Amino acid sequence: QVQLVESGGGLVQAGGSLRVSCAASGSIFRLDDMGWYRQAPGKQRELVATRSSGGITNYADSVQGRFTISRDNAKKTVTLQMNSLNPEDTAVYYCYADAFTNSGGVLSSSAYWGQGTQVTVSS
Numbered sequence: 286q287v288q289l290v291e292s293g294g295g296l297v298q299a300g301g302s303l304r305v306s307c308a309a310s311g312s313i314f315r316l317d318d319m320g321w322y323r324q325a326p327g328k329q330r331e332l333v334a335t336r337s338s339g340g341i342t343n344y345a346d347s348v349q350g351r352f353t354i355s356r357d358n359a360k361k362t363v364t365l366q367m368n369s370l371n372p373e374d375t376a377v378y379y380c381y382a383d384a385f386t387n388s389g390g391v392l393s394s395s396a397y398w399g400q401g402t403q404v405t406v407s408s
Contacts, residue, residue, distance in 0.1 A: 286311050286312060286386070287309060287310070287311040287312070287313055287382060287384045287386060287395075287397040288309070288310050288311050288397075289307050289308070289309050289380045289381075289382055289397055289398065289399035289400075290307065290308050290310070290399065290400075291305060291306065291307045291378070291379075291380045291399040291400065291401065291402040292305070292306050292307075292308075292402070293305035293306050293402060294378060294402035294403055294404045295403070295404070295405070296405045296406075296407065297370055297404075297405070297406055297407070298406070298407050298408075299370060299371050299372060299406055299407065299408050300369060300370065300371075301370055301406070302366070302367060302368045302369075302370065303367045303370060303404060304364060304365065304366050304367065305321065305364070305365045305367070305378050305380075305402055305404070306362060306363070306364045306365075307319070307321075307362060307363050307364070307380030307382075307399055308360070308361060308362045309361040309362070309363075309382050309384065309397075310361065311386070312386045312387065312388065313361065313384055313385070313386060314384075314385040314386055314387040314392060315338075315384065315385040316338060316358070316361060316382055316383070316384050316385075317337065317338055317382075317383040317384070317385070317394075318335050318336070318337050318338075318381070318382070318383045319335065319336060319338075319356055319363040319380070319381065319382045319383070320332070320333070320334050320335030320336060320343075320354060320363065320380075320381050321333040321334055321335075321354065321363070321365045321378055321379065321380060321381065322378070322379045322381055323374075323376035323377065323378045323379065323404075324376055324377050324379065324401075325375060325376040325377075328376075330379065331345065332345055333345055333348055333352065333365065333378065334348065334352055334354040334365060335354070335381070336354045336355070336356045336363060338356075338358055340356075342354055347373070348367075348374075351367065351368050351369045351370075352365060352366065352367050352368070353365070353366045353368075354366075363380065363382075365378070367404070370404075370406045371406055372406045372407065372408045373406075374404060374406050375404060375405050375406050376404060377401040377402065377403055377404075378401065378402050378403075378404050379398050379399055379400075379401045380398070380399035381396065381397070381398055381399075382396070382397045383395075383396055383397075384397055
């Protein structure tokens with residue numbers, strides 16, 4: 286199994302910055318994509334940003350140029366730096382990882398999610 290533990294988030298005024306981080310642990314054979322999704326009240330979960338193990342990034346149009354995703358493959362961590370925040374960024378932010386695990390010599394791939402961390406931007 287793979288565990289994703291998030292940290293960071295909180296409350297900030299519009300125009301401010303926040304950082305959320307996520308650390309993966311467990312029986313990890315290989316981590317592929319890692320990233321962040323978010324879910325605002327009454328809305329579906331949506332992609333924010335992902336980063337492959339090779340460094341390829343993908344951002345939602347709504348955060349392009351404001352958010353930066355970084356990753357430390359050795360430490361199995363992914364971080365989202367969020368600048369120029371606005372109230373529309375208010376949501377629960379979920380860490381995501383696409384991971385291979387090795388169980389008894391059998392490799393299997395699954396998507397894993399963190400428990401979520403609240404980001405609130407006041408106007």
